[in-house]
Amino acid sequence: MSDEIAKVIQLFQEDPQAARKQEMHIGWEAMFLHYGQTLTDPVAAESLRAAIAMMDLLLDGSCATDLISEDQRNQLRGIMHIGLSAADEFQS
Structure with missing residues (x-):
């Protein structure tokens, strides 16, 4: 198989991380x-962005006061930031 064909086949293979991210976006939506809102509404999406920014501050404070480790903070931040990409996806 040529390198070009292999590249084309790879483009059409499912990306497991992309599928997982899509599942998480659906979960956020x-x-x-459940609360009668949707991330397709710009106001709701902006509220989510504001809430995640506040949670980032709480995580930083929790880490600074040794309530959680940096690794725990980073893991939690990664999960929360899927919400930011969900807001972006539903707005586009």
Whole structure:
């Protein structure tokens, strides 16, 4: 198989991380729908961005006061920031 064909095949293979990210986006949207909102609404998406910014500050404070480790903070931050990409995806 040529290198060019291999590259084309790779483009069409499913990316497991992309599929997982999409599942998480659907989960974030489901939470908003549960409360009668949607991330397709710019106001709701901006509220999510504000809430995540506040949670970032709480995580930094928790880390600074040794309530959680830097690794724990980074793991939690990674999970929360999927919400930011969900807001962006539903806005586009």
